[in-house]
Amino acid sequence: MPHQDPLFSIARQNILVAGGAGGLGWPIAQELARRGANVAIADLDESKAMTCAETLTRQGARALAIALNVTSRHSCEAACQHVANTWGCLDGLVNASGIYRVGPALSLANQDWQNSIDINLTGSFQLARAAGALMVPQKSGSIITITSVSSRIANPNYAAYAASKAGAAHVTRVLALEWAAAGVRVNAIGPAVTPTPLAAQIIDDPVTRNNALAKIPMQRFGTPQDLLASVVFLLADGAKFLTGQILYVDGGRTIS
Ligand SMILES: NC(=O)c1ccc[n+]([C@@H]2O[C@H](COP(=O)([O-])OP(=O)(O)OC[C@H]3O[C@@H](n4cnc5c(N)ncnc54)[C@H](O)[C@@H]3O)[C@@H](O)[C@H]2O)c1
Numbered sequence: 001m002p003h004q005d006p007l008f009s010i011a012r013q014n015i016l017v018a019g020g021a022g023g024l025g026w027p028i029a030q031e032l033a034r035r036g037a038n039v040a041i042a043d044l045d046e047s048k049a050m051t052c053a054e055t056l057t058r059q060g061a062r063a064l065a066i067a068l069n070v071t072s073r074h075s076c077e078a079a080c081q082h083v084a085n086t087w088g089c090l091d092g093l094v095n096a097s098g099i100y101r102v103g104p105a106l107s108l109a110n111q112d113w114q115n116s117i118d119i120n121l122t123g124s125f126q127l128a129r130a131a132g133a134l135m136v137p138q139k140s141g142s143i144i145t146i147t148s149v150s151s152r153i154a155n156p157n158y159a160a161y162a163a164s165k166a167g168a169a170h171v172t173r174v175l176a177l178e179w180a181a182a183g184v185r186v187n188a189i190g191p192a193v194t195p196t197p198l199a200a201q202i203i204d205d206p207v208t209r210n211n212a213l214a215k216i217p218m219q220r221f222g223t224p225q226d227l228l229a230s231v232v233f234l235l236a237d238g239a240k241f242l243t244g245q246i247l248y249v250d251g252g253r254t255i256s
Helices: 025-034 046-058 073-087 110-138 159-182 197-203 206-214 224-235
Strands: 014-018 038-043 063-067 092-095 141-146 184-191 246-249
Touching: 014 025, 014 073, 025 038, 025 046, 025 092, 025 224, 038 046, 038 073, 046 063, 063 073, 073 110, 092 110, 092 224, 110 141, 110 159, 110 184, 141 159, 141 224, 159 184, 184 224, 197 206, 224 246
Parallel strands: 014 038, 014 092, 038 063, 092 141, 141 184, 184 246
Antiparallel strands: none
């Protein structure tokens, strides 16, 4: 049953979830559909995106699957255009795509550095730009990039990941300024460690797991569900004067 409280309603919004087949993207996509949004699941893994979209459709939502590679400008533009062509316009973008590559700076492979920048930074910029190109002329829209606590804090071994996430957070502020007058809002959400396939290398190793846990004041890892209210709020009308912010949903990690 779609929620109709105007402050928090996203019913009938057309929303593209990039990385929508992933550990965070899929629960987000499910929540948006549950609240009556039309949801496009866009992912590098096209077959997983199709399975997710079919699941939403079976549950009565309007959903579609899109093959997306955020490192390609053309792919980003085609994905956003596909939503607009299918449902009339693009109201929201949630970019939950990304990769996690860490290692000591002295031995970090150049390819890990480059892939982190290409996907997490250049990719999130290209996708936001493709969405903005449709939203600015229509004078409405909300863009959310899932960055990380690493947008703000430094961890050893995180040069590539932290650079990509800090860059994505700052691009969020720049785009928010460029598009504020057009009524297009650009924000980010920074989660702490959350068990998903991406975080398996932290969670599965007892030493890194305990180190990571010890840094979270609330003494637990995040869950995808912890992010849902923030995503919904940033997409909804209740947040219509809120732009250029990085909302850390992190159990206190960034203040510790
Ligand atoms: N899980 C965590 O602990 C955590 C914490 C903070 C931030 N984040 C960020 O949240 C986002 C989602 O992470 P997750 O945990 O869901 O990871 P995940 O690996 O479960 O999902 C990531 C999704 O992104 C897709 N993807 C990868 N490269 C892509 C590309 N080039 N184009 C399009 N899609 C691509 C993958 O196919 C996958 O479905 C990432 O940006 C990650 O950095 C995750």
